[in-house]
Amino acid sequence: MATVQTFFANLKNRILEVYENTIAGFIRSIFSKPSSILFLGIDNAGKTTLLHKLKEDVTNTYEPTHHPMNSEIEIGNMKANIMDLGGHTSARLAWQEFFYNCDGIVFIVDVNDTKRYCLVQEVYQSVREIQVGKKKPPIAVLMNKIDLIKHDSNSILQNQDVMDQIQKETGIENDDSMEQPVLVTYVSLLNESITDMSSPILQSFQWLDKMIHRRPEEL
Secondary structure, three states: OHHHHHHHHHHHHHHHHHHHHHHHHHHHHHOOOOEEEEEEOOOOOOHHHHHHHHHHOOOOOOOOOOOOEEEEEEEOOEEEEEEEOOOOHHHHHHHHHHOOOOOEEEEEEEOOOHHHHHHHHHHHHHHHHOOEOOEOOOEEEEEEOHHHHOOOOOHHHHOHHHHHHHHHHHOOOOEOOOOOOEEEEEOOOOOOOOOOOOOHHHHHHHHHHHHHOOOHHHO
16 A cells, blocks of 8 residues: 555656646746736636646636636746636726736637627727836737637638637737737647647747847837
8 A cells, every 4th residue: 555655656746847847947947037927818718727727737627707816826937817807897997906017918718709709809908908107018818719619729820711700809919019019829728738848828928928028129
């Protein structure tokens, strides 16, 4: 019995070691300075899924949060503040107070929830109107759940019509401006690995880190 317990203890330690050397280490390396990141989006978009994906590389589905919720995690040098406020107008009024020290935003959209695209557009526009001091934080948009519309991160890039329709109906598109850059990436948080450094999810964080740490002359 002791031998079995020892085996599983060693296995657990090995898994944690692998995780530390991949995901956590990667996040630490790109966010060379502590960065405060807000995870935003309406309910059931995938914020909690992303949280657990980054913290533990666990892929599960989670019940929608029915009440406003705020939680904070630290992964390497990244401090993430997850805002799950359901997208309700009154709840979104509280977002402002969390922006005072925000470095960057991850905005998550459920692309399969087409009936609420109008709400997504309303919430996204309210996010873009919030200013942090004299600047606006960069936004990495994750168009999530592409598996539910029969696509993966490669196949959807071959279907420009689908991407154009999503961007038109949500009002979200790439923005190269220095005032507030936006990068839109299509992902499936459930199906994609974040141990692969070339995954669209991690590439989004790489981009976000680059935008956060731009030199003053690049602004």
